[in-house]
Amino acid sequence: SAVISQKPSRDICQRGTSLTIQCQVDSQVTMMFWYRQQPGQSLTLIATANQGSEATYESGFVIDKFPISRPNLTFSTLTVSNMSPEDSSIYLCSGLDSLAKNIQYFGAGTRLSVL
Amino acid sequence: GDSVTQMEGPVTLSEEAFLTINCTYTATGYPSLFWYVQYPGEGLQLLLKATKADDKGSNKGFEATYRKETTSFHLEKGSVQVSDSAVYFCALSDRNQAGTALIFGKGTTLSVSS
Numbered sequence: 001s002a003v004i005s006q007k008p009s010r011d012i013c014q015r016g017t018s019l020t021i022q023c024q025v026d027s028q029v030t031m032m033f034w035y036r037q038q039p040g041q042s043l044t045l046i047a048t049a050n051q052g053s054e055a056t057y058e059s060g061f062v063i064d065k066f067p068i069s070r071p072n073l074t075f076s077t078l079t080v081s082n083m084s085p086e087d088s089s090i091y092l093c094s095g096l097d098s099l100a101k102n103i104q105y106f107g108a109g110t111r112l113s114v115l
Numbered sequence: 116g117d118s119v120t121q122m123e124g125p126v127t128l129s130e131e132a133f134l135t136i137n138c139t140y141t142a143t144g145y146p147s148l149f150w151y152v153q154y155p156g157e158g159l160q161l162l163l164k165a166t167k168a169d170d171k172g173s174n175k176g177f178e179a180t181y182r183k184e185t186t187s188f189h190l191e192k193g194s195v196q197v198s199d200s201a202v203y204f205c206a207l208s209d210r211n212q213a214g215t216a217l218i219f220g221k222g223t224t225l226s227v228s229s
Contacts, residue, residue: 006158033216042204042221043159092158094217104208104217106151108158 002027002095006107013083013114020079021091021110028073029095033104034066037090046091049076083114117142121205121220128195128227136190136223138179138205146207148172148181148188149217153202162190162203195227 003026013019023032032049047055047068055068070076080087090111094104122137140146150162150172163172168183177192188205205220 031216035216042219043217045216048216094159103149103161103164105161106159 001103002029002097002105004093004095004105004107006093006110008110009108010111011113013112015084015114017083018079018081019083019112020077021093023076023078023093023107025074025095029097029105031096032070032076033094033096034068034076034078035092035094037092037109039089043092046078049078049093080112083112085114088112088114117144117146117207117209117218119205119207119218119220121203121223123221123223125224125226128225130197130227130229131194132227134190134192134195134199134225136203136205136225138188138190138220140186140188140205140207142186142207142209144209146209148179149206149208150177150179150188150190151204151206151219153204153222155201159204195225197227197229200225200227 005024007022034046035043036046037043045058046061047057049055049068049070051070067079090109092106092109094106097103118141120139147166149164151159152162153159163174165172165181171180179188179190202222202224204222206217208217209215
């Protein structure tokens with residue numbers, strides 16, 4: 001199985017600022033994803049992080065608001081830009097195990113509060 | 116599109132009670148089915164999975180059987196413990212499309228008291 005480390009684990013930010021979340025995997029994964037979990041809700045896919053190219057965003061999410069990088073197979077970042085209180089959520093990254101088809105492993109998440 | 120429906124929570128049980136959390140799905144392809152668990156303050160952990168009809172996933176005393184005829188994947192445990200208190204998510208992915216993201220249900224909160 002893959003072990004996924006995310007940081008920061010939590011942060012409190014001011015409106016209008018940006019926060020970059022890092023996701024590190026201990027082994028190569030074929031795919032990496034970013035999800036958002038709003039308070040009391042399920043997980044919603046933000047985007048698929050593609051190595052060396054632009055991320056693929058889901059409906060309702062745009063690159064200007066959530067720029068994503070994936071410079072190599074084991075690392076990705078998600079930036080939440082120009083934050084507002086509505087961005088207060090848990091952000092989780094996941095990796096698809098290259099040896100176990102369709103099994104995703106998740107980081108512990110980043111709990112973001114925007115004041 | 117594909118979707119997952121879970122029973123509404125919270126579910127409140129006494130220790131050693133029997134647990135069932137219902138999950139049904141809608142999918143155009145041939146999904147793999149999963150249960151993930153999220154303990155307080157933590158990320159999601161894979162609890163069990165099943166990749167085809169009639170498969171039974173099991174782990175830590177939890178079981179779920181992939182029922183294609185009823186499009187269901189209900190989670191069961193014969194005797195719950197206080198440590199099982201968590202949020203449980205049913206999810207699916209398209210088995211025939213490698214690299215697809217998961218589609219999650221809304222989650223069911225389980226609270227077990229001693």
